[in-house]
Amino acid sequence: MLRAAGIGVGDEVVVPAFGNAEVAVAVTLAGALPVFADIDPVTYCLDRAAVEAAVTPRTAAVVVVHRFGRAADLRALRALGQRHGLLVLEQGESEAPYDEVAQRRERAAYLDARLRGVLTPDGGDGHTYQQYVVRVPGNGRPDRDAFARAVRAKGVECRVPVKTPVHRLPEFRRCVALPETERAADETLALPVDAGLTKRDMQRIVGACNALGGLLEPAF
Structure with missing residues (x-):
């Protein structure tokens, strides 16, 4: 899509x-330069104000990525693109059947109501919960990685959704301030909400997480 739009060498x-x-x-394959902007801490998608701050006379486009089943604020980003004459492209996530999404939402609601000591995801804008991503606050106590190890030891599968932000990778390393991106990479953990999980499985997830809740500062 970038090439079809004529974006290439000299563009950002x-x-x-x-x-x-x-x-x-x-x-980079299109010949342009990727410029990294920070995310909204609720949606984990591009933040409109951060994108606007990253715009220069060479900016030609913005690529919006929807994350974890939560949609980006496309209305605001498209309005920004129109104001600056930028192409706004989307990268979506694969869509699941309605029944599967409904079951994931049911399991997400179960976790929302019962988890303690972690910050549960915001369910706005038709969240499909491709991943159920919580935040584990550190506050000088057990951090996200220690929390994940302890939960796995209790038989609950969990994963770190973004281990290394792209701007930290050697081939894309940039001296850029992305505080929300850094914080999200350090604190987020994806818990299972698969459609095949039983009520007992869900109880195990809650029990494993809440058993550690007393070791953590209360989530804000």
């Missing part, structure tokens, strides 16, 4: 650093 394209490197790679 604003992209998120929170996620995998494929978008930044696509920009």
Whole structure:
């Protein structure tokens, strides 16, 4: 899409650093320069104000990536693009059948109501919970990685959704301030909400997480 739009050498394209490197790679393959902007801490997608701050006379496009089943604020980003004459492209996530999404939402609601000591995700804008991503506050006590190890030891599968933001990778290393991206990379943990999970599985997840809640400062 970038090449079809005539974007190439000398152009800049604003992209998120929170996620995998494929978008930044696509920009470089088109001959343009990826410019990283910070994310909104609620949606984990590009923040409009951060994108605007990253715009220069060479900016030609913005690539918006929807994350974890939560949609970016496309209305605001498209309005920004129109104001600056930028192409706004989307990278979506694969869509699941309605029944599967409904079951994931049911399991997410179960966790929302019962988890303690972690910050649960915001469910706005039709969240499909491709990943149920919580934040584990450190506050000088057990951090996200220690929390994840303890939960796995209790038989609960969990994963760090973004281990290294793209702007930290050697091939894309930039001296850029992305505080929300850095914080999200350090604090986020994806818990299972698969449609195949039983009620007992869900109880195990809650029990494993809440058993550690007393070791953590209360989530804000």
